[in-house]
Amino acid sequence: AQSVTQPDIHITVSEGASLELRCNYSYGATPYLFWYVQSPGQGLQLLLKYFSGDTLVQGIKGFEAEFKRSQSSFNLRKPSVHWSDAAEYFCAVVNMNYGGSQGNLIFGKGTKLSVKP
Amino acid sequence: KAGVTQTPRYLIKTRGQQVTLSCSPISGHRSVSWYQQTPGQGLQFLFEYFSETQRNKGNFPGRFSGRQFSNSRSEMNVSTLELGDSALYLCASSSSVSNEQFFGPGTRLTVL
Numbered sequence: 001a002q003s004v005t006q007p008d009i010h011i012t013v014s015e016g017a018s019l020e021l022r023c024n025y026s027y028g029a030t031p032y033l034f035w036y037v038q039s040p041g042q043g044l045q046l047l048l049k050y051f052s053g054d055t056l057v058q059g060i061k062g063f064e065a066e067f068k069r070s071q072s073s074f075n076l077r078k079p080s081v082h083w084s085d086a087a088e089y090f091c092a093v094v095n096m097n098y099g100g101s102q103g104n105l106i107f108g109k110g111t112k113l114s115v116k117p
Numbered sequence: 118k119a120g121v122t123q124t125p126r127y128l129i130k131t132r133g134q135q136v137t138l139s140c141s142p143i144s145g146h147r148s149v150s151w152y153q154q155t156p157g158q159g160l161q162f163l164f165e166y167f168s169e170t171q172r173n174k175g176n177f178p179g180r181f182s183g184r185q186f187s188n189s190r191s192e193m194n195v196s197t198l199e200l201g202d203s204a205l206y207l208c209a210s211s212s213s214v215s216n217e218q219f220f221g222p223g224t225r226l227t228v229l
Binding site: 106 | 121148149150152159160161162165167172173175207209211216217218219220221222223
């Protein structure tokens, strides 16, 4: 079965420092991958997505992610973190067991990001 | 363009009751998906509707059901509520052109 693993439950970084959030997936072919962010009490906002093509994907708010097939990874990065980036981040993949409908996503457990002043 | 709206935002029910949650997608979006978010299980897919037809269903008991209307608005119903149904229920909509889902703010359901 497909799955998404986010190994880090909670990460704390200093404001201005770089950030990398890890995501590993299990799927034989090229998956459709997403990163979402959720602020407390809010819904999910899409940061970026990867379907095919260039393996380095640029998103909103200065985030980028790199798809590495050999490592089954899709890690999220940001060169300089701002205090407003404190939130929970979710990696997700389209569930291909049901025709690959984008409306059926499998999510990782999330990584909570705290930012130190 | 208005985003995805969900009503009510907060709900408190007691065990054994039933509840109906509503989702209005972004105008023009015909696909609506529902997810349950809990601290223990994380985000789990409930079901997806497209043009009034259920396209996919997640691994939830039959107490969880949904429907979609001709205007693409969707409702989900949970009957015979259990304490474990306490969660944030998120609705997302997407169009056949876009390849991303837009999420609403969620309905926080508390079962006492």
